Amino acid sequence: MNTTIKAKDTFHASMRKYARLKRFFERFSADPDFMNNLKLNFNETLEKNHIKIDREDVRYLFEKENSETPEAVIKMWNIVQNKQRWVEQFYLNDCLPSKASMLSWRKRQIERQRYDLGPFFTNTNIHSSLAVELSQGCSVGCWFCALSPDSLKNNYSHETNQEEWIRFIQIMNSFLGNAIKSTFLYWATEPFDNPYYEKFCIDLYNETGVFPPTTTAVAHKDIDRIKQFLKLSSDYGTWLNRFSLTSLGIMRKVHKNYTEEELAEVECLPLNKKANYAYGNSGNFRERTKADPNLLAEQDEKLRTAPWHHKDSDYNSSEDYANGSICCVSGFLVNMVSRKIQLISPTTATDEWPLGYIIFDEAKFENIEELQIILNSWEERFFKSEMDLDDFVAFYPWIHTRFTENEVILKGRFNQKKQFSRIDDPVITKLIELITNTKSSFKEIQAHALEQFDISLIDSKKAINTLFSYGFISEK
Ligand code: SF4
Numbered sequence: 001m002n003t004t005i006k007a008k009d010t011f012h013a014s015m016r017k018y019a020r021l022k023r024f025f026e027r028f029s030a031d032p033d034f035m036n037n038l039k040l041n042f043n044e045t046l047e048k049n050h051i052k053i054d055r056e057d058v059r060y061l062f063e064k065e066n067s068e069t070p071e072a073v074i075k076m077w078n079i080v081q082n083k084q085r086w087v088e089q090f091y092l093n094d095c096l097p098s099k100a101s102m103l104s105w106r107k108r109q110i111e112r113q114r115y116d117l118g119p120f121f122t123n124t125n126i127h128s129s130l131a132v133e134l135s136q137g138c139s140v141g142c143w144f145c146a147l148s149p150d151s152l153k154n155n156y157s158h159e160t161n162q163e164e165w166i167r168f169i170q171i172m173n174s175f176l177g178n179a180i181k182s183t184f185l186y187w188a189t190e191p192f193d194n195p196y197y198e199k200f201c202i203d204l205y206n207e208t209g210v211f212p213p214t215t216t217a218v219a220h221k222d223i224d225r226i227k228q229f230l231k232l233s234s235d236y237g238t239w240l241n242r243f244s245l246t247s248l249g250i251m252r253k254v255h256k257n258y259t260e261e262e263l264a265e266v267e268c269l270p271l272n273k274k275a276n277y278a279y280g281n282s283g284n285f286r287e288r289t290k291a292d293p294n295l296l297a298e299q300d301e302k303l304r305t306a307p308w309h310h311k312d313s314d315y316n317s318s319e320d321y322a323n324g325s326i327c328c329v330s331g332f333l334v335n336m337v338s339r340k341i342q343l344i345s346p347t348t349a350t351d352e353w354p355l356g357y358i359i360f361d362e363a364k365f366e367n368i369e370e371l372q373i374i375l376n377s378w379e380e381r382f383f384k385s386e387m388d389l390d391d392f393v394a395f396y397p398w399i400h401t402r403f404t405e406n407e408v409i410l411k412g413r414f415n416q417k418k419q420f421s422r423i424d425d426p427v428i429t430k431l432i433e434l435i436t437n438t439k440s441s442f443k444e445i446q447a448h449a450l451e452q453f454d455i456s457l458i459d460s461k462k463a464i465n466t467l468f469s470y471g472f473i474s475e476k
Pocket of ligand 1: 138144146147148188189
């Protein structure tokens with residue numbers, strides 16, 4: 001655990017150290033007029049936007065040419081790298097499901113995401129195992145929302161449901177093991193719509209030892225409540241709070257009402273249309289881009305300026321929009337008001353999966369006993385490392401197969417591909433041909449492999465399950 005604590009402390013220390021500069025870059029990345037205004041009147045522009053730095057800190061912005069990476073950029077990069085180290089240590093090492101069966105399912109979903117959503121999405125995603133909604137609907141109604149909630153209808157009451165809530169965490173804890181630590185308590189909801197949000201977080205902490213991260217879009221509204229929450233969550237050792245700043249006016253209000261120190265460990269995400277941030281193309285935003293493709297082209301242009309995109313030939317030679325989902329859960333999504341549970345994992349949003357995640361199954365539970373039954377039945381159906389004989393075997397529709405004289409290539413989005421040599425992998429290459437051409441059940445494909453290529457049942461089973469473990473074979 002020491003490595004984990006160290007990683008979190010290092011991340012927080014870098015945020016605190018560069019809190020003022022961080023605020024500067026929040027405005028810089030959100031406001032296209034900011035730079036011009038700085039050039040016209042540096043001090044007045046900073047004052048108007050509640051930013052306190054010295055001109056010297058960002059001198060590079062006013063210099064004609066500089067081949068070295070500026071110090072201010074290195075400092076911001078330091079925060080990003082420390083965050084990534086923490087994410088890798090905590091979410092990818094400490095928060096793994098204890099059941100080997102769920103672990104292999106999760107691994108397979110992550111493998112698939114490489115081909116479906118690209119390496120950057122996959123490597124930076126937290127791949128949480130549980131998200132819980134404590135409201136039905138959302139009061140905010142962001143036009144770009146990738147998750148398209150209805151308007152706010154109901155909240156889950158802590159007063160009447162605390163006992164059930166604790167039982168819920170315990171059941172999920174015993175099912176997930178360490179993966180329970182990756183839980184967070186919002187999805188297509190605004191956490192602070194629920195008047196008891198803080199109490200639910202404390203219960204989660206008491207049961208699991210982890211206070212969940214929070215993202216809110218109302219930091220500018222109930223400022224006293226949010227300030228108290230920042231203090232509370234920091235006392236309980238949360239790793240992150242995040243403010244979604246949906247307009248420049250909201251950013252100014254937030255920067256005015258919270259000091260740099262108060263926001264030092266808060267990630268302020270500029271989400272106004274002209275900000276550097278590119279929206280996830282699912283939900284409401286995808287509906288807009290279907291009607292207005294220029295909207296997507298504008299966002300795509302922003303993505304293509306990111307170093308991870310333009311420096312990677314796989315990305316920069318691909319036409320695909322590299323932000324097709326904002327989903328960060330490969331596991332359970334639960335709404336406590338409607339008592340609905342879904343098993344989900346990220347995918348590029350399509351008409352089949354418009355919210356940017358696959359829903360493998362969903363069910364309602366009347367009480368916690370029913371929840372346990374659902375978990376057990378899904379464990380048997382989905383959390384397996386090998387396919388069943390009657391399972392239908394087909395590649396995901398976005399996988400392209402290419403057959404050359406020497407190789408068979410399976411190619412996903414963003415030019416992500418896996419190559420199989422016909423000489424070194426004769427069985428698997430034959431099986432890829434059969435799966436592409438036959439679209440049959442597991443046992444039928446085995447029979448074809450035996451009949452046409454004299455491949456034994458043991459060898460064909462192994463080959464199909466290898467392709468399954470790479471995440472190429474559709475599970476829906
Ligand atoms: S982005 Fe968040 S706050 Fe905005 S509508 Fe969606 S769920 Fe609500």
